[in-house]
Amino acid sequence: MPRSAAFRTSLWFLGLAAACLLLSDIEITTRDPWFELGRMMRGALTPDFFxxxxxxxxxxxxxxxxxxxxxxxxxxxxxxxxxxxxxxxxxxxxxxxxxxxxxxxxxxxxxxxxxxxxxxxxxxxxxxxxxxxxxxxxxxxxxxxxxxxxxxxxxxxxxxxxxxxxxxxxxxxxxxxxxxxxxxxxxxxxxxxxxxxxxxxxxxxxxxxxxxxxxxxxxxxxxxxxxxxxxxxxxxxxxxxxxxxxxxxxxxxxxxxxxxxxxxxxIVPAPLRAGALLDAGTLGALGRWMGMLLRDQALPGMVATLLLSQVALVGTGLLTLVFFPLISRHFFGPVGRTAGHVFLVIARSTPEYILTFTFLQAWGPSMLPAIVALALHNGAIIGHLTGRHADAIPRRPDSPRGLNLYGFEVLPRVYGQFLAFLFYRWEVILRETAILGMLGIHTLGFFIDNALSQLRLDRMMFLLLVTAVMNVGIDILSRRIRANLRLTVNPETGE
Amino acid sequence: MLKRIGVLSPLLALLAWPAAAQTFYISAIPDQDESRLMERFGKIAGYLTRQLGVEFKYLPVKSYEASVTGFRNNQIQMAWYGGLTGVQARLRVPGSEAIVQGFEDQAFVSYFIANTGTGLERSQAFPTAIAGRTFTFGSKGSTSGRLMPEFFIREAFGKAPDDVFRRVGFSGDHSKTIALVQSGAYEVGALNYEVWNTELAKGRIDTRRVKVIWQTPAYPDYHWVIRGDVDSTWGGGFKERVRQALLSIDDPLLMKVFARSKFVPAKNSDYDPILKTGQAIGVID
Missing domain, CATH: 1.10.3720.10 (MetI-like)
Structure with a gap:
């Protein structure tokens, strides 16, 4: 059976995410994970504006x-x-x-x-x-x-x-x-x-x-x-x-x-501040300083960031496929669509940072809260875009209904656009994953926050540069993949 | 029209800056519930304003390091620091000085607390049974919630906390540490004993769910640190006047919101043990 490049790419990413998931730390560490969420739900029902x-x-x-x-x-x-x-x-x-x-x-x-x-x-x-x-x-x-x-x-x-x-x-x-x-x-x-x-x-x-x-x-x-x-x-x-x-x-x-x-x-690395510039001893110390930071902080941080963002990317994709029909005229009437819109607006208007913070309170500090938050937020954004795209598809009067309509008619037609949105979002998800470390998950942001709390701004700056270089790399990769699959995205909807 | 004036008022405030330049900003590490901090430092700012005839204002910040950065950048002139943040601040602002500490801060302690579901019991000796549990510190920059507990953990096990516990977290502040151990989000935690006692007295701790299992040996902690250049802005002898004003507080209510019996004089060298501990753990160069 011939398979399209888009299909093969999707499988690759699914497999990669599954492997990453095995290596990820997704344990729920709280003794009663629903206790705090229950309190939050009560809070959601009783807003106090004063x-x-x-x-x-x-x-x-x-x-x-x-x-x-x-x-x-x-x-x-x-x-x-x-x-x-x-x-x-x-x-x-x-x-x-x-x-x-x-x-x-x-x-x-x-x-x-x-x-x-x-x-x-x-x-x-x-x-x-x-x-x-x-x-x-x-x-x-x-x-x-x-x-x-x-x-x-x-x-x-x-x-x-x-x-x-x-x-x-x-x-x-x-x-x-x-x-x-x-x-x-x-x-x-x-x-x-x-x-x-x-x-x-x-x-x-x-x-x-x-x-x-x-x-x-x-x-x-x-x-x-x-x-x-x-x-x-x-x-x-x-x-x-x-x-x-x-x-x-x-x-x-x-x-x-x-x-x-x-x-x-x-922000000048500590060894350079301490010693004479370009002296052999200073350069040696600088080398050790960078080696220590790379080995103990930058590399573990990068590995965690990449693992987490890979799982979150695929999670986003899966949730998108569930979310987009909620607002599409092919699947729901006006009432259902309105409910779908409200849900998607809430999920995409709440910053990932705040969503993660919420789940962290409930489930404790593993990668799970971040994965769920990133997938929810980004899934709602891409679900909204894909849903709008799906509505532009004309439908034959004798088209099937329900799951058959979804699987055999709508999904194949929106799939290319969906992948384009997803890869466009990859870089954003990675940027966000790094920052979530500030909340205690051991991605790059965690080490940046450590350096900051010790007021070692040279280390903070070095780790920031590492983060930036990694993001630029993913940006290039994502562009290559999109070019290979000949996916274009309407730029006004991407980031 | 009125609305527009409302919108403009921040700008007017900005233009009026030179006139307000004499405001003396105090701040503190955000170590517990913000409502308590607002009450505590709002009161002390009011007291100092009345005593010294200069406007004192409390500037709340979001993190321990932000209070040090603000002090270093002279946007905060005096701050109520923990042992570690005080050392960090003085290392970065030459001429700054620890002037006053709480009576209790001369021999401060941390409590290790555990969720009662763990079955851990209170002991005199270090509770080695906490190994392999989940553990939360307070803020990364906290003396009583991180530095000293980490020191005693390393001393007892000869390893870093990451290698001792199943999982290590940073709750952010002492009140949150209690909440997290009480809810079972973490099994064990370490915090400032004063915050524990205050919350306990207010009936905000469910003692069926969380209990103290160990008390650390004593160390010096919270103190007021003032910049060395305040005399040049507020007049000669101003630093001394601030010190005297703090030492001569006789309002029991004011000391009560500080959870201290009284303030006593302090000097930089009182905190040398903290500096050495910070260096030993590797959070200070």
Whole structure:
């Protein structure tokens, strides 16, 4: 029986994930895993909107950081997209987006402390690099007919604004709005490291087991995200951007000598700081320092990160295949679809970091909470996209129903697109897996957090670089696979 | 219109910064429930403001290292540190000084606690039966919840905690350690005895589910650390005035929220044992 390349690739990944699962630590270590989840469910049913008086300001700051950071990122990303063919720009962007926004926040916290600049840059920098890549792809794939129709001697600028930009403008707007939604999630999570956004109070409430407060915070957050399209109007965007900047929390004044000290002393590897530069003894010490970090921290962290992300990737794929029919007209009526939408919105609006944090409380620290959280969140995102894609498929009046319809008609037709979405998401899942280590799972983030808690910023920086290089590698691999399978993805939906 | 002013107010605050530059920021390691910290440090900030005629404000932070980073970056001028964080902070800010400690902090202890389902019983000697169990520390930067417990564990077994226990976790703070061992998320844990006693007195511990099984030998712990350059900003002798204000607290309610009987003088060298322990474990260079 001839088998398609997509089928073979899927089998490979399934097999690999099964092998990874055998090597993973997925033990439930709590004596009563449902006890804490039961308390959480009770909290979910009894939200307490008056638990903290800073609720309104937390929501305002969450929006302010997101809108300011994403606003800057869209502008900068657009400019970078125009020169994206330059190798240095492309590689630079690949590197910048390989570092998670929470890691960027840790860096800027050291430089600027709890200043609004910390949160804005933590979002703006990786998002600029992501926007640059996506906008460049949109421009590249744009219809070139108008450009060819221009009379000879038309200026570059008029050519750009009258022929190149109009066909892609709508695309870019849609993508910018999607970025803002992502930015809201990122902004909320920044609270976990101390910025005054939603995550700040979420972390406290979780830590103290006040789940009624947790659910109130999350419900308001869902409301904010699901109504995004209602209050972000194209005409209002410049005004919103200015208001967002004004609404940033005041924070602390910035002492530039701290930033300078961080860049010139703190992150310089300890052996280099101690000895004379380029002296044989210093270089030997540096070699031992790097060897120790690679052997004891970077490698174990990388292995755990790759194992976990592989299982999570396949888990995401499997859940997607379950989720997408929930919102598809082929399978459910209006009522069922609405319920499906609500479920998917909740699962994809809750940041992975917060989902993992929730399951960790219940099941204890193994890889299981992270796998479930990553698969749920990403499965909901890709399920939403795949479901929309499935609805665009016309159906014959005599098509089968139920499982036969799913297995023999819809799934084969959406499968290529589904794989494209999944591989597009691979890099995102890996980035996220690394960061989840901050919660106590032994991925790279765990070792980065260790270094930070000992204020060994040189080690933190070294491990961050290792993480970034690994992400860039996976990005390249994923692109190769997609090219081999000739999978294309509508860039506005990818990341 | 009113709404717009509301939105603008942070900006106004930012513009008004130079006028507010005299605010003296204090902070602390987030070692227990935030509501307790807000009460404790809100009260002490109010007391110092009244005593010294300078505005004192409490800046809550999310992690132990954030309180040290803020102190180092002069965004926090004085902090209530544990032994380890105090040493970390003073190593990074030359001229900074441990000025006052709690009376009880001269001989602080940690409790090892166990879920009653484990069948572990209280003992005088180190409880070697905890080997092979799941174990949680508090924060990675905690003295009573990590550094000293780890020291005694290494001393008893001659191995790192990762090699002694089936699983090692970091709960984040002492209150959470109690909650995790009580719920059975971890079988054994180590924490600050003062937090245990306070929560016990408030009836927030279910003693049928969790109990103390060992008390460590004593070591120096919490203390106030102040930056060396405060005199140049708030006037000569300011550091001394802060020290005197802390030492002369006679409000029993204020000491009660600190869970200390009184404050007593401290000096940097009081914490040399902590520095040596940190170096021995490898968390300080």
């Amino acid at each position: 638990a903290t008086e800073q609720l309104a300001s937390a929501l305002l700051h969450t929006v302010a950081f997101a809108a300011t950071g994403v606003g800057i990122a869209v502008l900068a990303g657009f400019c970078l997209a125009l020169v994206f063919h330059v190798g240095a720009v492309r590689w630079g962007c690949a590197f910048l987006r390989a570092i998670h926004e929470l890691f960027w926040a840790l860096i800027f916290l050291q430089m600027f402390g709890l200043s609004p600049l910390t949160g804005v840059l933590a979002i703006a920098i990786p998002y600029s690099a992501i926007c640059a890549k996506v906008f460049a792809e949109i421009l590249e794939e744009a219809d070139a007919t108008p450009l060819k129709a221009l009379p000879a001697g038309s200026g570059i600028l008029s050519g750009f604004f009258y022929a190149r930009l109009p066909p892609v403008w709508q695309h870019m707007k849609t993508y910018a709005l999607y970025r803002l939604e992502c930015g809201m999630r990122s902004s909320a999570v920044l609270g976990f490291v101390g910025l005054p956004t939603l995550g700040f109070h979420l972390q406290t409430a979780f830590q103290q087991g006040q789940y009624s407060e947790v659910s109130a915070l999350l419900y308001l957050f869902f409301l904010l995200i699901s109504t995004l399209r209602l209050w972000v109007r194209p005409r209002l965007v410049p005004l919103l951007f200015v208001l967002a900047i004004l609404a940033l929390p005041p924070g602390m004044p910035i002492a530039w000598e701290n930033a300078l000290r961080f860049l010139t002393a703190d």
